[in-house]
Amino acid sequence: MPKILQNARETILKEGYILLEEKGYNNFSMRELANRCEIGLGTVYNYFDNKMSLVIEIFNTTWIEIIEELRSIKDKDIKLEEKIKFIYKSLEKFLKYHKEVFFHITKEEMVVKAEKTNSDKCTKYDVMEELYVIVDEIIEVHKDNKDITINMETRKLTSFLISNMITLSMKNTEYTIDDFLYMLVNKL
Structure with a gap:
């Protein structure tokens, strides 16, 4: 039985x-x-249905937990560098186990977005959008506080920060998050 x-x-x-x-x-x-x-x-x-559908469900559940953690940091009264380091540590921890799926899903989303420009199909859920919104909000707060003085669109700066944090989390560079923060603080 x-x-x-x-x-x-x-x-x-x-x-x-x-x-x-x-x-x-x-x-x-x-x-x-x-x-x-x-x-x-x-x-x-x-x-x-298949391995990917199972892994995507696991990925999404874990990603939502990470996003919730990151939401909690955006309104804290701490330095910008500490917030960026917290985001980096969260991404690093997440990507340690989900790197392959993360890149598969984000690559697939880029293809869907490219196809979307030529049609009016519904877009699928954008995994990165919530992260971008959180970082946008953090940047805006710190621009208002004059912690960030660089004259750059918020979304461009967000994209720069996130892409560099992801690159650093892959450990395929000689730079660390502390090196990145040093350069960032001295230029912003």
């Missing part, structure tokens, strides 16, 4: 998160996930 699993979806997501952290996206196996959950592979596919 097959095992009846209460809250199968939640169990799959929980074990999937652990497996994703351990193995990464490329080595993530739906069969191994089913074994860990002690359910049949077909049961996993009853809840998720």
Whole structure:
């Protein structure tokens, strides 16, 4: 008689998160996930069409948690550098386990946006938009306080900050977040 699993979806997501952290996206196996959950592979596919749909759900849940953390920092009465460092540490922690999926999803979004310019289809959820809005708001507060004096559009500055934080979090550069903050503070 097959095992009846209460809250199968939640169990799959929980074990999937652990497996994703351990193995990464490329080595993530739906069969191994089913074994860990002690359910049949077909049961996993009853809840998720494929590996990517499962991993995107895990990604989105974790990303929402990160965004909530970042919302809490924007109104705190701390220096701009501390806020940027907090955002960086959150991104770094997130990307440590979700880098492959993050780049797959954001690359896919760029393709959808490019196609959108030639049609009037609905756009799909933009993963980065909430992060951009939070950083925009932080920049505006610090522009108002005269902590930022550079004459640059807020969204351009946001894009510059986020893209550099993502690059630094990949650890493929000789620079650190402290180097970046030093350059930033001395130029802003």
